[in-house]
Amino acid sequence: MRRLSLWMRAHPVVGDTLIAGLLGLPDLAAAGANLADTPRGVYLIVGLFLWGPLIFRRARPKLTSNIILVAGFVQLVTHNVVHGPYGEIEGVPVRPADFALGIALYTMVAYVGRRQGAIYAAWLLLGTVLWEVWRIQDPPEVVLTFFMIICIFGFCWAVGEFVGARRQLNAELLERLKLLEVERDQQARIAVAEERSRIARELHDVVAHAVSVMVVQADGASYALQSDPQMAQMALTTISDTGRQALGELRRLLGLMRNETQSETERLPQPDTNALPQLAEQVRTAGLPVTLTLRGDLNDLPAGVGLSVYRIVQEALTNSLKHAGGSASADVFVTRADDKIEVVVDDDGFGTPRELSGMSGGNGLIGMRERAGVLGGSLEAGPRPGGGWRVHAVLPVGAAQGPLV
Template identity: 55%
Template sequence: MRAHPMVGDSLLAVLLALLDLLVFAINAAAPFPKVHPWYVTVPMDLVMVLPLVFRRRAPVLTAYAVLAVSIPHSVLQLGVGSLFASAIALYTLVVYVGRKQAAWYLAAQLVSTGAQTALMWRTQTVSALILFTVTFAFCWLLGEFVGARRAYHTEVEARLHLLETERDQASRIAVAEERGRIARELHDVVAHAVSVIVVQADGASYAVRKDPDLAERAVHTISATGREALGELRRLLDVLRNEDGIDVPRTPQPDAQSLADLANRVSEAGVPVRLQVEGNLAGLPTGVSLGIYRIVQESLTNTLKHAGPGARAHVRIERREDVIEVTVTDDGAGRARALVPADGPLPGGNGVIGMRERAHVYGGSLDVGPLPGGGWRVRASLPVGSAP
């Protein structure tokens, strides 16, 4: 019925018409019937109840259509259909439109019914007014009750819809954040490994005839870098595949304690790296420790790709009370300040974006830019106490 309101309203109209016809039949069977011919009563009854079919589609129009038809229906004294139809119209206005429209309609009904009672039902004035008052008061109160319940259910449905929307939005945000995290991990692993492999492969191709030992060391570095990258990629794939939370064997995740190995690999790739650590990095939150490693890794990868021949890098990690300061600089000739527009975007592509996102995840900050005398600097600040 709720999905097809006109079906229920049509049944209501039919029942009301049958009730009016039943009253007509009873009066017609009386010893001294005072009824109009059926060809007057039946059409008037049908016209009386027809607007009720549309009472929920057009409640205001239905109410005043019933009011207009109820006047001749009552004047001709064709039955109780006009009273019940008018009461149903009032109930509909209270539930679906509001008290203001219902009050205007009730006032119009009071004027109409009062005039009809005074003119036509002189001997039944008191009983008619009592019947009118009781019927309309009951329908108004019933409409208030049903309207309140309807408003309550509407509010509950709206809140449930809002909660569902917020839950879906939170899920989308979580998925986007997870995608971003995986993208950063893949970028850091692949970009660093490929950069080291390319540099070492180029060096090996030049040294294979002149310095076989150097070429062999380069090949070993390529092999070690590739295996390490493969292990980290497998770890990421294990995380993606492990939907049931089963603890599967994984390659150990790099952290701040692995910076020395990272510096050695980059040095072997052709860029000497000086690592300076001030303070104890043990016991750092896992996310912060991984973030330090990835920021240094991406910075040194960019040095390998962009700093040019003969460049050197300096990595400085300083732990204060609750903040880790990470500074990576190089003296590459390809990064002079004059080559970078003052209002232009910084080079580095997704790598710089990934470093900045890593810093922001832990409530930190990242500053990237050229040095005045040439070279490049990456400076990150990571609060230790804000790690998730």
């Protein structure tokens, strides 16, 4: 039954044709009855215009309802009713096709609107009064038939109100579903954009750090190639290890960019505060003396906070390695106090105004600030009063349970 109901809803003309047939067949059968002075051809034509338009009532509700109304008034004028000497009525005062007027009223209320339905009901009421006074005439019969017709039209109006409200509700629900689909698509696009932004920051951090270390080591190897071959060999080994590590991270990030399906065991773990000693040693090998100081419990940090601390320290040391000068050193302090982590990276180097302005306006500092801002923290960077450069970040711990950024 449910499948039949869905099919009928998808093909409304079929159901409306059945309704028209249920009214048309008895109406045609009544054509053989006593029609008084009503021409049989007029009777058939008027009947056709009463029940025939019902086939298209949902496709063109206003037009078909008005055709049925006009046919009703034509019936009022053309269908003769004769009253006998004993009160009997000859002719067809009411025909089966007249129920199409009630269906038309229902159609106007449900498919066009309450205002148009009220106007249509007023015309029906006018035609009913004229029919009662002109054709029925007998007062008791007038009262009885008028009450029955008003009940029928009232029932049709009530059903039309109910169905119209359901259709309006369904239309609103459908519109909301469309809006939800649009919002879902927008959220998906926003999520993709955020993920691509995250991957871009990761790529920047990885490439900038690795290339800076490799450039410094390559320069050192070129100077030591003749005088100290062993030192040159160590520098080349550092370049090779740094390049392999960078290639591994780039492969992982580019795989995410291509949406490759990887199992968790195939993905390299994200660095966190536990990797800071290794990072400091790598920067020391590259030629920048680094002192690392860790305070507080840094083992149970949320993944997003641990990654952000690592990337901020990495970017700050990379900038010191590039801009601080050959005789500079750096101090890194990572301190956890209650529900926040404070990261301070100081160097005592020097940089030309062009270098400093380039760093302050570069993507590295922007990326560090974005990382801190996403977690609800803050980051300040600028020259130190006594010389050198300072990066100072404060990150909340409790607010960072979201994705790695």
